[in-house]
Amino acid sequence: MRIANLAGRLTLLTQTGAVDVEKASEGRFGSDPTAVYGQWEDFTAWAAAADLPAGTAYDDTDLQTVVPEPAQIFAIGLNYREHAIESGLDFPVEPPVFTKFRTSLAGPVGDLELPTDTVDWESELVVVIGRTARNVAVDDAWDYVAGLTVGQDFSERTRQLVAPAPQFSLGKSFPGFSPVGPALVTLDEFDDPADLEITATIDGDVVQHSRTSGLIFSIPVLIERLSAVLPLLPGDLIFTGTPSGVGGGMTPPRFLRAGEEIVTSIEGIGELRQRCVPGQPYTTATA
Template identity: 60%
Template sequence: MRIANLSGRLSLIVDGLAVDVEQASGGRFAADPQAVYDHWAEFRGWVDQAADLPEGTAFAAADLGAPAPGPRQVVAAGLNYRDHAAEAGLALPDEMPPVFTKFVSSITGPVSEVELPHGGHTDWEVELVLVIGTRAHRVSKDAAWSHVAGLTVGQDLSERIIQLAGPAPQFSLGKSYPGFAPMGPWLVTPDEFEDPDDLELQCSVNGEQMQKSRTSELIFPVPELIARLSAVLPLLPGDVVFTGTPAGVGLGRSPQKWLAAGDELVTSIEGIGELRQRFTD
């Protein structure tokens, strides 16, 4: 199943066309894309039993928003790929990856224009992003996937100067400028993948590939990451979890490389789709 936020309305994507959920369900489910996660089990049951969905309509990618536009929590993992830790010159995490947040106001859809911070060093970070479907607190690795509504593509855009400024780094601020958390193009439920723990992810700037890896290279794969996070804090329905980025970021290059006005960043994950961000001064 693929669900999308189309012009602010919850939609099912069926054979490449959009079906409005509020209309198709006779008002049983609200149009608000974020609200569905509080009723995820009921919604999945309705979709599984719906035999006569209305015909969908065509849509433009630019009309899609983030599939979870207003989560209560955004949790992001750092240094969750060995090659990225190596390029950053940092030790591998042991019990838990470094954890930070991206503030909700940074969330945007899959096709967007992002204003670069003045005088900053803005970097790219392709990431697999998951959305929680049912509350997860102190869950085991074996049970973790049952709490995931689905997967989407994300970019953890990062302004490195403020992120790394001392005496204490400002990770969350440096990663939360407007537009710095694009997600989409839609949410894909785990059952759609042959192996949801092994997906190719990549990104390019102006057609030049910058990152390419597989989620099977995660130090803390999705089930383990959920288990470790939920041992500390409850993950709530609709919460968003960024799982980390592989090597190839601008910070780790020699010479270092940053996004500039006019650049186009294309980010994709196998079996989900792609994001497109264009940058302006």
């Protein structure tokens, strides 16, 4: 099953096109793309058995972020060995966790405003939580996952790495820095949800290419470690980390430029497409 946010409305994407959930369910489920995760078991049972109407054509530019109002967004750093190496850091013994603020969320297709000349890319598999998870064991963790989607953890490296105290969450939360989509794909759609090809290109040139089986901390381990500290809530997002190939790890460093298009794709899910445009300049305060 492929679930999307089409022009602000909860939508199923079928082989025949887009099906509006509120209309197809005759009001049993509302149009809110976030609220459905609080009814996840009922919703998936209905969708699996429903005699859905034929879908309608849609423009992918009308797709918006899959979960527009998650209660929590978790992001994991250094979760591929090659990325830790290119960052010049040791492999972590616990998942490094930060957040991306909700106002940075964006749809799968659109413009990315560049506030500086040091904006980097980080292609990521994103997990959407389907029911409240607290103290979940690794072996049970997949039962708490609604599905998977594609994300970009765009990062303004100057702000992120400012001394003496780095500001990961702020540096990664400028408007549009967290595109997610094009759809949430439920686990039954994958042969192996733990082993998916992930790729990023800039103007057609491959800059990142890996498989999600290369995660240091797997999705079940991330759910176990996070839920041991706090509850994971329906609709929460987990950005699981990026493979090697980020611009800051290149010699010399290479960052995004206005006019470039970055495309992020994950096997079985789809792709994000962002066209880089000049943004409002960002400057730090001076003493």
